[in-house]
Amino acid sequence: MLWVKTFHILFVVSWFAGLFYLPRIYVNLAQADDPAVRATLLGMAGRLYRFMTPLGILALILGVILWLGYGIGQGQGWLHAKLLGVLGLAVFHLACRRHLRAFTMGANRHSHQYFRWFNEIPVLLLLLILILVVVKPF
Template identity: 40%
Template sequence: MSEILVTLYPWIKVIHILAVISWMAGLLYLPRLFVNHVEKGEKTPQIIPVFIEMEQKLLRIIMNPAMIVAWIAGLLLVSVPGVVDWGAGWPYSKLVGILGMTWFHHWLGRRRKELAAGENLRSGRDFRIMNEVPTLFMVIIVISVIARPF
């Protein structure tokens, strides 16, 4: 099995990077949709169904599959012998970032359901602030993998 993974390593990495880019795009865009849903929906209620559909499609068609593919490809990459130095600190800081992104993904999913049900308790400002969360996790991950400071 490890021989196959070594041979396919560059292609698995390509798939992983493409999936992460797609996932990040969704993590950055969905909170902005929530901002518009809340703020424009108050002024123009007839537009709310459009936001509900956009949010649902973004999550189900792009974000969920991208997250799953990123996780699977990432697990395949770290299972290649010699790729990760488990004695270093960077794999664990990267894992913190990945788990944070995954938590945020699920947090957004819960907020989408609340908005769709008309049960939202958050303001557009709240969603603007939360829109910075995936950037924080992205910075942790990129520094961990590229600079490997520990």
């Protein structure tokens, strides 16, 4: 179980690195006027999204193994709330894909200010999930 937990944490941390950085690239993309800069940022964003997607999938799979295979948190309220937070992360990840497609097609309608606020969502979800896992308030 400790190996599964270790790799779960590794993939969660790695996935979050992408969830934190990709919206920052979007901030710069929303401000980019130079086509060369825009092309560079789009390339960075695309590669990062392709890299972080399998990390998120592995984090989710190992989390399910810990939950269903080892019974961690079964029947406890904090786990249900955590799963809701993880669902929020998955939705955020998919929203990142939607934004990437919009940038790629030249159809982005959001300002850099929007993406600055959008960037705060994974921070808040991480805080919520950490509190639930460590403190287990219910």
